[in-house]
Amino acid sequence: MVSKKANSTVKVTAAKAEEKAAVKEAVEAKAVKAEEKAAKTPVAKPEKKADKKETEAAKAIETKKDSTMKLETKAAVLVDTPEVQTEETAAKETAKKAVKKVAETAEKAVKATAETAEKAVKATAKAADKAVKKTAAKKTAAKKSTAKKAELKTEMFLQFAGKEYTEKEILQKVKEIWTKNLKRKVGEMKDVKIYLKPEESAAYYVVNGDTTGRVDL
Numbered sequence: 001m002v003s004k005k006a007n008s009t010v011k012v013t014a015a016k017a018e019e020k021a022a023v024k025e026a027v028e029a030k031a032v033k034a035e036e037k038a039a040k041t042p043v044a045k046p047e048k049k050a051d052k053k054e055t056e057a058a059k060a061i062e063t064k065k066d067s068t069m070k071l072e073t074k075a076a077v078l079v080d081t082p083e084v085q086t087e088e089t090a091a092k093e094t095a096k097k098a099v100k101k102v103a104e105t106a107e108k109a110v111k112a113t114a115e116t117a118e119k120a121v122k123a124t125a126k127a128a129d130k131a132v133k134k135t136a137a138k139k140t141a142a143k144k145s146t147a148k149k150a151e152l153k154t155e156m157f158l159q160f161a162g163k164e165y166t167e168k169e170i171l172q173k174v175k176e177i178w179t180k181n182l183k184r185k186v187g188e189m190k191d192v193k194i195y196l197k198p199e200e201s202a203a204y205y206v207v208n209g210d211t212t213g214r215v216d217l
Contacts (some may be wrong), residue, residue: 158217160198165217170194174205174214182211 158165174192178184188208195204203215 054078158196158198161201163201163217167194170196170203170215170217173203174207175217177213178207178211 019180156167158170171192171194174194175186175189177188178189187212190208193206195206198217199203203217204212205215
C-alpha cells in the first residue's frame with residue numbers, strides 16, 4: 001500500500017514537473033516568437049530619427065554650400081570692385097587731364113594773342129615814332145633852310161676920333177685879355193657881352209655873366 005501511494009505521489013510530482021516544464025517551454029517559445037516578430041518588424045521611430053538626422057545633415061551641407069557661395073560672391077565683388085574703382089579713377093584722371101590740356105591750350109592762345117597784340121602795338125608805336133621823327137627832321141631842315149635863306153649878313157664898324165674898329169677886332173681884344181691876363185681858355189667863353197664907350201675910348205665886357213673888364217680902344 002505504501003509503495004502504491006509512493007508511486008502515485010512520484011507520478012503526480014513528475015506530472016507536475018512536466019506541466020511546469022511545458023509551461024516554461026511555452027513561455028520561452030512565446031518569448032522567442034515575440035523576439036522574432038520584433039526583429040522582423042521595422043523600427044519606425046529610429047528610422048524617423050535617422051531621416052531627421054539625414055535631413056539636418058543635408059540642410060547643414062546646403063547651408064555650408066550657400067555660405068560658401070555667398071563668400072565666393074563677396075570675394076568676387078571685392079575682387080571686381082577695385083577694377084571698377086580703378087576704371088572710374090582712370091576716367092576721372094583722363095577728364096582732368098583733358099580739362100587741363102584745354103586750359104593750357106586756351107592760356108597759350110591768350111598769351112600768343114597778347115604777345116601778337118603787344119608786338120603789333122610796339123610795331124605801330126615804332127612806325128609812329130619814326131614817322132614823327134621824320135616829320136620833325138623835315139620841319140627842322142625846313143626851318144634851317146628858311147633861316148639860312150632869311151639870315152642876313154651884318155658887319156659893324158665903330159668910328160670915333162679918327163679911329164675905326166670892327167666887332168671882331170674888339171672881341172679879339174677881349175679874348176686876348178681872357179687868355180693872357182686871366183689865364184683862361186677860349187672854349188670856356190659861353191656868353192660875351194660888349195658895351196662901347198667912344199667918349200672914353202673904351203669898351204666894357206661881361207663874360208659868362210660873372211667876369212667883367214675893360215678894353216682900351
